[in-house]
Amino acid sequence: MYGAILFALFLLAILSFIIVYKYFASSSTSIESTIKGPVPLPIIGSLHLLGKYPTPFEGFTALSKIYGDIYSIYLGSARCVVVNNFALIKEVLIKKGVQFGGRPNYIRYHKLFGGDRNNSLALCDWSSLQETRRHIARIYCSPRFTSYNYQLLTTISSNELEHFIVELQSKCTQDRNVIYLKPIVLAACANMFTQYMCTVRFPYDLKSFQNIVRYYDEVFWDINQGYAVDFMPWLSPLYYRHMNKLSWWAGEVRKFIMQHIVNEHLSTIDYEEPPRDFTDALLQNLKTDSQLTWQHIMFELEDFLGGHSAVGNLVMLTLVSLVKYPYVKKRIEEEIQAVTGGSRNVGMQDKSEMAYTEATVFETLRVTSSPIVPHVATQDTELGGHFIEKGTCVILNNYELNKSCEYWEKPAEFLPERFIKDGKVVKPAHFIPFGTGKRTCIGQQLVSGFSFVLVAGIVQHFDIELTTTKNLCAKAACVALPPDTFPIVLKTKRKSS
Numbered sequence: 001m002y003g004a005i006l007f008a009l010f011l012l013a014i015l016s017f018i019i020v021y022k023y024f025a026s027s028s029t030s031i032e033s034t035i036k037g038p039v040p041l042p043i044i045g046s047l048h049l050l051g052k053y054p055t056p057f058e059g060f061t062a063l064s065k066i067y068g069d070i071y072s073i074y075l076g077s078a079r080c081v082v083v084n085n086f087a088l089i090k091e092v093l094i095k096k097g098v099q100f101g102g103r104p105n106y107i108r109y110h111k112l113f114g115g116d117r118n119n120s121l122a123l124c125d126w127s128s129l130q131e132t133r134r135h136i137a138r139i140y141c142s143p144r145f146t147s148y149n150y151q152l153l154t155t156i157s158s159n160e161l162e163h164f165i166v167e168l169q170s171k172c173t174q175d176r177n178v179i180y181l182k183p184i185v186l187a188a189c190a191n192m193f194t195q196y197m198c199t200v201r202f203p204y205d206l207k208s209f210q211n212i213v214r215y216y217d218e219v220f221w222d223i224n225q226g227y228a229v230d231f232m233p234w235l236s237p238l239y240y241r242h243m244n245k246l247s248w249w250a251g252e253v254r255k256f257i258m259q260h261i262v263n264e265h266l267s268t269i270d271y272e273e274p275p276r277d278f279t280d281a282l283l284q285n286l287k288t289d290s291q292l293t294w295q296h297i298m299f300e301l302e303d304f305l306g307g308h309s310a311v312g313n314l315v316m317l318t319l320v321s322l323v324k325y326p327y328v329k330k331r332i333e334e335e336i337q338a339v340t341g342g343s344r345n346v347g348m349q350d351k352s353e354m355a356y357t358e359a360t361v362f363e364t365l366r367v368t369s370s371p372i373v374p375h376v377a378t379q380d381t382e383l384g385g386h387f388i389e390k391g392t393c394v395i396l397n398n399y400e401l402n403k404s405c406e407y408w409e410k411p412a413e414f415l416p417e418r419f420i421k422d423g424k425v426v427k428p429a430h431f432i433p434f435g436t437g438k439r440t441c442i443g444q445q446l447v448s449g450f451s452f453v454l455v456a457g458i459v460q461h462f463d464i465e466l467t468t469t470k471n472l473c474a475k476a477a478c479v480a481l482p483p484d485t486f487p488i489v490l491k492t493k494r495k496s497s
Contacts, residue, residue, distance in 0.1 A: 035081060038063065045074030047231065052245070055478065055483035057227060058243035060084065064400065070384050078104070080393040081373075081383065084400045086407070088384050088431040092375055092394055092435035096383070100493045101126025101438065102376030104393055106230045107239075111246040112219060119299040122373060129291055132443060133300050136285050140151060140197065140278040141304065141443045148373045154348040156195045157453040161345055163453070164382055165461050167204050172490050177440040178467060180489045185315050185454065186213045189308035192450050196279035197304060198261045212256045213308075215249040217483045220308030220309035222246065224371070224480035240296065254304055262298070278304070286484070305445045313481050315462065319386035319488065322459065323466050325414050328458060332357045336460050346456040348449050353436045354456065355425050361451050362425070365433040367414060369402040370479035401430050435478075458490075465489040 016446040039045045050059035063071060064084040073080050083089055090098045102125045103109070109117035118124040131490050143149035153342045164184070190213050194200045202209040227242075229235045236243070264281045275281040322329040328378055335357055339350045351358055375394045382388060403411050406419065409432050419425050434441035441447075458464065467487045 010479070013053050013405075014250070021039065035070060035072045036067050038067070040074035042233070043076070045076050045078070045231070045364075047075055047228070050075075051490065055399070057369065057397055058074075060395065060397045061400050061403070062203065064397070068387065069152065072301065075393075076228070078231045078393055079389070079391065080395055082395045082397055083383070084397045086401060089372075089396050089401070089432075090436070091383060092396060093432075093435065093439070096125060097377055097438040099381040100375040100377055100394055104230070104374050104376060107236055108222065108227065108230065108246060109245065111243045112223075112250050113299055114250070114295060116295075119295055121300060121303050122439075122441075124364075125376075129296070132289065132291065133296060136281055137278070137304060138442055142283070144444050153196060153449060157192055157450055158345065158347045159211060160188055160192050160201075161347075161453055161457045164202075165345070165457060168458075168462065169492055170489060172462075172492055177489050177491055178487050179490060181319075182312065182316055182483075182485050182487075183210065183213065186217055186308065186312035188454060189311040189450060190216070190305070190316070192311075193305050193308040193446070195262070196446075197301070198265070199277045199279075200261055200264075202260070208256060208260075212253055214483060215252055216306050216309045217312070219246070219249055219306065220313065221480045221483055224478050246266055254298065257302060257305070258297070264300075304443060307446060308450075310479070311447050311450045311454075313479055314361065314451045315458075316481055316485065317368055317479065318361055318451065318455050319458065319464055320466070321360065321364050321367075321414060322455075323464055326361055327451045328414065328416060329464070332456065332459050334361060334459060336456060346453065346460055349452050350456075351452050352424075354452075355420050355423055356416055357459075358425050358448070358452055359419040359453060361448065362419050362431070362433075363414060363416040363429065364478065366408075368404045369399045370433050372396040372398045372432070375439075379434065384424075392482075397438045398432070401432065461493060461494060463491040465491075467470075 020150065038049060040046050049063065051056050053059040053062065060082050061084065064082070065072070069085040070083050070088055071079060083092060086214065103117065103123050105117070109120065109123045115118040118127075118130075118145045121130060121137075124130050140149060143153065167184055167188075168179070168181075168486050171184065184204065187202075187210065190209070191201050192200065204210075227239070262277060265283060267278075269280055269283055271284055271287060274283055279301060283300055286292050286294065319320070322332070324430045330352075336346055336353045341345060346354070374396070375389050377390050377392045380388070380390050381392070384400055385439055388394070405411055407428070419427060419431075434444040434447070465488070467489055
């Protein structure tokens with residue numbers, strides 16, 4: 001009896017396989033009828049084709065050699081289009097930014113933002129509400145060079161650098177120079193963000209602060225990964241613990257920010273006076289703008305404070321570049337000496353005179369090729385003359401923009417000077433690590449400024465070595481490093497240079 005049941009189930013599975021296969025095979029040509037692409041397998045789509053490569057974006061580039069600059073692909077059951085040249089990427093991000101203003105509906109995104117990814121600024125669908133939230137943040141995240149806020153950034157970064165250098169020198173003495181640098185770098189970055197946005201600074205040895213910095217880094221690493229459940233949501237029961245962990249991290253971050261930042265602002269804010277900082281600005285707008293809710297402003301604050309994780313990971317990856325390419329580190333040391341004379345710390349005000357140092361950070365961004373968050377078509381539209389159905393996920397292959405000979409001379413080599421022209425840093429139009437168009441990262445000025453100060457400060461005061469590259473996970477197409485990463489040897493220089 002059981003044998004007959006098993007046989008019937010086997011036949012049913014075979015029949016289901018055939019039906020699903022025929023459905024995918026036909027739909028792959030009907031959804032975007034003029035866009036070619038690999039014929040998907042049932043259930044997994046074309047995920048197996050990407051598994052052959054170290055990163056999915058290398059796989060997307062390889063498939064572009066077969067199917068062209070734009071092709072269709074199924075990732076699990078998700079309909080996707082991959083675009084692989086700058087003209088098409090500009091069409092998505094700039095020319096038709098509103099039509100492609102959606103984001104993928106991944107379960108993980110909802111778990112991180114209170115059950116609704118639209119609470120996030122980066123992972124939400126575009127709307128007038130999100131435009132309002134970006135407008136509130138812009139004056140703080142993209143300050144004019146002559147503004148009070150920019151001067152405040154300069155002062156805060158210089159003051160925190162002093163604390164950071166003292167902390168590192170102390171650790172070098174305690175741990176015989178071998179330290180896990182990343183948590184300290186992230187703490188310094190977090191303090192720069194909290195001082196600027198919240199007028200609060202935390203001691204490096206405060207355990208609750210250390211924990212929150214760690215949780216933010218865990219989230220940053222997770223968001224930069226791809227999981228099967230993103231494309232096959234029916235797998236979610238298998239990710240039960242993982243999803244609960246994401247929710248718990250987010251909850252702990254919220255508790256800390258409420259206890260140590262927001263409650264104090266609520267008790268001291270004067271709604272009739274100009275805002276003291278970004279936190280005040282959010283609270284004041286909550287009172288005057290009926291479309292904003294408590295969730296909107298809290299997640300906006302948490303979102304922007306989380307930008308410190310991007311800075312810290314970028315700093316760590318830049319240090320790896322300096323160890324791998326000693327001549328680059330040597331040129332930065334020479335630049336520091338020329339600007340400071342060895343008599344003071346480097347500051348953000350020196351960035352315009354230290355083109356090579358700034359260019360080194362950009363070159364690190366290029367070779368790591370941070371991915372652009374996928375977009376989703378919010379209506380039926382066209383792309384490159386091809387019909388795109390509403391709901392189609394559009395993957396922008398930033399890896400191709402950063403690694404192709406079509407856009408760069410000697411792209412396999414680490415050459416910061418490629419960003420320098422007439423002594424100034426110049427970014428080519430196709431270099432878009434922060435995106436472009438309506439959804440460009442409005443915090444990029446903070447990222448580039450704070451990372452510049454920290455990298456220069458470390459080089460100025462320490463010699464750097466890696467103890468091993470065994471666990472180094474500096475993947476191409478990913479600017480995130482694992483939270484538990486490699487130890488670094490720092491040796492205090494006898495004389496700052």
